[in-house]
Amino acid sequence: MILPSPLMRKLSARFALSYLEIAMIERLEKNHRTFAPGQQLIHEGQGHLSAFILRKGWAFSSKILPNGSRQIIEIQIPGDFLGLRSVLFNASDHNIEALTQIQASEVLLSDVSEALSQYPLFAAAILWAAARDEAMVVEHVVDLGRRSAEERIVHFVLELAARLRLVGIGDDTGFDCPLTQQLLADVMGLSSIHVNRILRSLREEGLLTFQKGRVSLDDSDRLKCLASFDPAYLDQGKISSR
Amino acid sequence: MILPSPLMRKLSARFALSYLEIAMIERLEKNHRTFAPGQQLIHEGQGHLSAFILRKGWAFSSKILPNGSRQIIEIQIPGDFLGLRSVLFNASDHNIEALTQIQASEVLLSDVSEALSQYPLFAAAILWAAARDEAMVVEHVVDLGRRSAEERIVHFVLELAARLRLVGIGDDTGFDCPLTQQLLADVMGLSSIHVNRILRSLREEGLLTFQKGRVSLDDSDRLKCLASFDPAYLDQGKISSR
DNA sequence: CGATCAGTTGAGAATGGTCAAATTCGGTGG
DNA sequence: CCACCGAATTTGACCATTCTCAACTGATCG
Numbered sequence: 397m398i399l400p401s402p403l404m405r406k407l408s409a410r411f412a413l414s415y416l417e418i419a420m421i422e423r424l425e426k427n428h429r430t431f432a433p434g435q436q437l438i439h440e441g442q443g444h445l446s447a448f449i450l451r452k453g454w455a456f457s458s459k460i461l462p463n464g465s466r467q468i469i470e471i472q473i474p475g476d477f478l479g480l481r482s483v484l485f486n487a488s489d490h491n492i493e494a495l496t497q498i499q500a501s502e503v504l505l506s507d508v509s510e511a512l513s514q515y516p517l518f519a520a521a522i523l524w525a526a527a528r529d530e531a532m533v534v535e536h537v538v539d540l541g542r543r544s545a546e547e548r549i550v551h552f553v554l555e556l557a558a559r560l561r562l563v564g565i566g567d568d569t570g571f572d573c574p575l576t577q578q579l580l581a582d583v584m585g586l587s588s589i590h591v592n593r594i595l596r597s598l599r600e601e602g603l604l605t606f607q608k609g610r611v612s613l614d615d616s617d618r619l620k621c622l623a624s625f626d627p628a629y630l631d632q633g634k635i636s637s638r
Numbered sequence: 639m640i641l642p643s644p645l646m647r648k649l650s651a652r653f654a655l656s657y658l659e660i661a662m663i664e665r666l667e668k669n670h671r672t673f674a675p676g677q678q679l680i681h682e683g684q685g686h687l688s689a690f691i692l693r694k695g696w697a698f699s700s701k702i703l704p705n706g707s708r709q710i711i712e713i714q715i716p717g718d719f720l721g722l723r724s725v726l727f728n729a730s731d732h733n734i735e736a737l738t739q740i741q742a743s744e745v746l747l748s749d750v751s752e753a754l755s756q757y758p759l760f761a762a763a764i765l766w767a768a769a770r771d772e773a774m775v776v777e778h779v780v781d782l783g784r785r786s787a788e789e790r791i792v793h794f795v796l797e798l799a800a801r802l803r804l805v806g807i808g809d810d811t812g813f814d815c816p817l818t819q820q821l822l823a824d825v826m827g828l829s830s831i832h833v834n835r836i837l838r839s840l841r842e843e844g845l846l847t848f849q850k851g852r853v854s855l856d857d858s859d860r861l862k863c864l865a866s867f868d869p870a871y872l873d874q875g876k877i878s879s880r
Numbered sequence: 881c882g883a884t885c886a887g888t889t890g891a892g893a894a895t896g897g898t899c900a901a902a903t904t905c906g907g908t909g910g
Numbered sequence: 911c912c913a914c915c916g917a918a919t920t921t922g923a924c925c926a927t928t929c930t931c932a933a934c935t936g937a938t939c940g
Contacts, residue, residue, distance in 0.1 A: 459780050462866045467783040469776055481772060489773050489871050530723060531731050533775055534711055538701050540782035541709040541827030545896070576918065585783030587897055592920060607919095608905085624704045629731045787928070818886065829929055834888065849887095887936080894929070903920070910913085 401425050402475030402563040403449050407521040409562055417515050424511060425449055425501040431494040438479045438492040446502050448478040453498035454574055458582065459490045468583040470532060471495075471556065471575070475563040477525065480508075496574045531629040540585045543623075546594050548584050551623035553604060553611060558627050570605075570612035580606075643667050644717030644805040645691050649763040651804055659757050666753060667691055667743040673736040680721045680734040688744050690720040695740035696816055700824065701732045710825040712774060713737075713798065713817070717805040719767065722750075738816045773871040782827045785865070788836050790826050793865035795846060795853060800869050812847075812854040822848075 400408065404421055407413060413421070428451070431437060437448060437455065455472040469490055472478055478492050478500065512519040532555065539548040556573070560566045577595070581588040595606045603619055605612040613619060642650065646663055649655060655663070670693070673679060679690060679697065697714040711732055714720055720734050720742065754761040774797065781790040798815070802808045819837070823830040837848045845861055847854040855861060 459776070461780070461784055465784045467780045469779055481769065490776065527723065530772075533779065534701070534732065537711055537775065537778055537782060538703070538709045540779060542703055542707045578918080588919085589898080589921090590896055593896090596920080820886080830886090831888085831930080832928055835928095838888080881940105883940095884938085885936105886938100888934080890931105890933090892930090895927085897926070898924085900923095901921085903918105905918080906916095908913100908915085910911100 401449075401451055402473075403451075403477075405563050406475040406525065407518075410524060411517055411521045413517060413521070417518050420511055420515060420518065424503055424507060425451065427502050429500055429502055431498040431500065433494055433496050433498075435494045435498075436491060437494060437498075437500070445505050447480045447505070447508065448500040448502055450474050450476045450478055451499045451501060453500075454495040455492055455498060456495050456579070456583075457490045457492045466582045467585065468579065470529070470536070471583060473556075473559055473563065474565065476529075477522075480526070495579070528630060535629055545584070545586055545590060546598070547623050549580070549591065549594055550598070550604070550619050551625055552580075552584060553606070553613075554619060554623060554625045554627075555630070557611070557613060558630050562630075568613070568616070570610060572609055573606070573611045574609060643691075643693055644715075645693075645719075647805050648717040648767065649760075652766060653759055653763045655759060655763070659760050662753055662757060662760065666745055666749060667693065669744050671742055671744055673740040673742065675736055675738050675740075677736045677740075678733060679736060679740075679742070687747050689722045689747070689750065690742040690744055692716050692718045692720055693741045693743060695742075696737040697734055697740060698737050698821070698825075699732045699734045708824045709827065710821065712771070712778070713825060715798075715801055715805065716807065718771075719764075722768070737821070770872060777871055787826070787828055787832055788840070789865050791822070791833065791836055792840070792846070792861050793867055794822075794826060795848070795855075796861060796865060796867045797869075797872070799853070799855060800872055804872075810855070810858070812852060814851055815848070815853045816851060 401421070403425065404413075404418065407421075429448075431453075438457075450472055452474055455476075455478060456468050457470055457472070457478075458466050458468045460466050472492070512522065535551075535555065539551055543551060557566060557571060560571050565571055575583075576588075577591045578588040581591045584591065586594075598604050599606070602614050603622070604614055619625070643663070645667065646655075646660065649663075671690075673695075680699075692714055694716055697718075697720060698710050699712055699714070699720075700708050700710045702708050714734070754764065777793075777797065781793055785793060799808060799813055802813050807813055817825075818830075819833045820830040823833045826833065828836075840846050841848070844856050845864070846856055861867070
């Protein structure tokens with residue numbers, strides 16, 4: 397028996413997948429490819445016939461503005477689909493780039509649609525995952541629009557921690573994190589210098605340490621309170637299965 | 639023959655719907671309901687079995703933060719689906735509220751899924767519309783994260799003008815707009831006072847007038863340049879049908 | 881004619897940005 | 911092991927954008 401892939405872990409946390417479905421997902425994830433840091437997986441404005449399932453490493457999608465500044469839309473971690481929407485809609489409106497060395501499975505549009513129509517529980521699980529992604533983007537809008545720099549950074553880190561834990565990365569004390577302060581700034585709509593200042597003050601307050609590729613949650617309770625973090629939007633499955 | 643509904647206009651602009659499909663959409667939109675301004679169509683945290691197709695009037699979806707501030711996620715205009723995702727995913731994570739007097743058709747989840755499976759072109763059209771909504775949220779993230787107050791207001795107004803024109807509302811000179819400055823502020827992540835100042839300066843510069851429920855685009859070219867507005871993300875259909 | 885609500889304006893404060901200059905850190909080659 | 915390089919981080923000083931508070935105007939409605 398192969399080790400469960402991150403996607404499998406994520407979906408299994410909410411759905412009781414049958415043996416047949418597990419075997420199907422394993423087939424879907426068979427075709428591995430690796431990418432080097434900085435490599436583009438999907439380019440702006442291109443139509444695509446394949447998407448990727450991220451197995452190892454981190455990626456991000458972003459838009460570059462004419463003035464050269466960059467806004468990162470979402471950070472992708474193992475178990476996430478990359479470019480699924482681009483595939484379904486045959487139009488990608490942003491770039492997806494490898495943040496670290498990446499291992500991803502390339503999947504054809506046709507294979508995904510076939511799986512969706514043949515395995516209803518898989519379809520439900522993928523819809524759930526897509527709804528979760530959507531909710532994260534909505535939360536990102538709230539972060540950028542109505543939360544202070546400190547609140548939004550803490551909120552983002554807590555969200556990331558929750559996502560990573562679901563695929564078995566990191567623990568209650570923190571997680572390894574390849575994000576630079578510049579990347580974090582481009583996620584949060586801030587300057588890297590201001591991000592640095594906020595991180596220092598959080599460290600000095602004993603709240604969280606974001607250094608040398610490692611994030612330590614030094615006081616989870618106080619962090620959750622500070623950012624008024626409510627993970628409900630990440631756990632919709634629980635709600636709907638009541 | 640009934641006048642085409644806004645949804646029909648929107649979809650017809652990109653897809654050559656057959657007579658059967660048009661008749662089906664008319665059946666889907668048969669069940670009219672009206673809502674008063676301020677009325678909630680969908681509440682946070684509720685599961686729903688029905689969605690709405692907006693026929694007349696404006697609505698918006700928002701999230702309220704514990705500190706009382708509000709972030710509007712998107713503004714909905716005639717021809718838009720309300721709560722489609724909530725229905726598909728059986729979990730709504732934000733409120734939808736009538737902004738003006740509204741006329742909407744309530745549609746059952748079962749009827750939508752049936753239509754989607756029986757009419758492939760309708761399914762493609764709905765996917766296209768959903769992708770467009772998604773792209774607008776992404777652009778909203780860019781607005782909030784990396785554009786100045788002036789740029790983001792202009793960008794938003796131009797987007798709104800383009801959306802409205804697609805359903806036959808407004809023209810090249812402008813459109814009627816029920817948004818108050820406070821609502822616009824909650825869309826753009828700004829204070830209403832700052833919105834007021836920016837609108838004044840735009841008016842004094844002869845760029846756009848946003849007054850008394852009317853938006854006049856006084857100098858479209860300069861506006862598009864100022865906000866580096868590229869409507870490509872609203873016209874994905876054109877790209878993919880090349 | 882109040883009352884209410886949206887819009888206006890000013891003044892001062894705060895949050896976050898820009899510029900410039902260290903400093904640290906992880907390699908890499910000698 | 912050491913010197914060095916480039917990238918990431920850190921810090922300070924100053925500046926700009928945007929916010930908050932408070933007061934005032936103007937329209938609308940019973």
